[in-house]
Amino acid sequence: MKHIFLQIQEKLGEVSALKYIDKDWNQLKFEQPPVKWPCALIDVKNISYSQMGQLWQMAEADVEITVANVRLVNSSQVHSSRADSYSVFDIMDGIHNKLHGWHGMGFSRLIRTNTAKVYTDKSAEVYTMTYHTSWRVEGTNRDMEKVQVTPRVLAELE
Numbered sequence: 001m002k003h004i005f006l007q008i009q010e011k012l013g014e015v016s017a018l019k020y021i022d023k024d025w026n027q028l029k030f031e032q033p034p035v036k037w038p039c040a041l042i043d044v045k046n047i048s049y050s051q052m053g054q055l056w057q058m059a060e061a062d063v064e065i066t067v068a069n070v071r072l073v074n075s076s077q078v079h080s081s082r083a084d085s086y087s088v089f090d091i092m093d094g095i096h097n098k099l100h101g102w103h104g105m106g107f108s109r110l111i112r113t114n115t116a117k118v119y120t121d122k123s124a125e126v127y128t129m130t131y132h133t134s135w136r137v138e139g140t141n142r143d144m145e146k147v148q149v150t151p152r153v154l155a156e157l158e
Contacts (some may be wrong), residue, residue, distance in 0.1 A: 004135070005042055007104035008063065012040050015094040017087075024066055028126060037070035037124070038091050045130070057138025062111065063133060065099070066118070067092055068126040088125045099131055107135040 005023060012021045017038060025042035027033050035041075047061040069088045096112060103109040108133040117128040 001044065004063070004107050005044075006132070007107075008042055008065075008099070008110075011098055011102060011104070012042070012065070014096065014098055015040070015091065015148065017091045017094055024064070028066070028068055028120065028122075033068075033122075033124075035068070038088065040095060041066040041068070049137070053140070057137040057139070058134060059106065059137050060132070060134040062113065063131045065095060065131070066126060066130045067095060067129060070124050070125045082125070088127065092127060092129060095129060099129075103133070107133050109133070 009021055009023075012018060019036035020038050020039035022035070022039070022041055027035050027039075027041060041064070043064045045062045045064050047059055049057045049059050052058055067088060069091065092115070094138040099110045100112050101109050110133050112129065113132050114128075114130040116128050116130075118128055120126050
């Protein structure tokens, strides 16, 4: 899991508009969030595992990217620079262009499955973008004995 976070964090670093990229540890819930704006926070949700045999598993998960930007510009229809107030959408497009269909070492392509608005009581706009991926988890094979089986061939001749 750690290797997935680190690779996504590095890929998000290619989005020049982002000033802060980190694992989501609830920074936005602080009275004064310890982030630079705009930011992207990475977390994982809903990991499920299925068995593949020999203790190997297939993991599937939703990776959630929380995108936040402080609101500094009036978005009113009559305001001359209202387009600037929608910059969070440009940032989300930049993130999507980097992540959708991209895969790193050890996990399948990220596929966007959802985008949602997060309502906060602060002056920031917050959205979550969810991407689905999967990876194999190597079995440890502990407590399993290796058994050498001598093959036996039976043949019938007519």
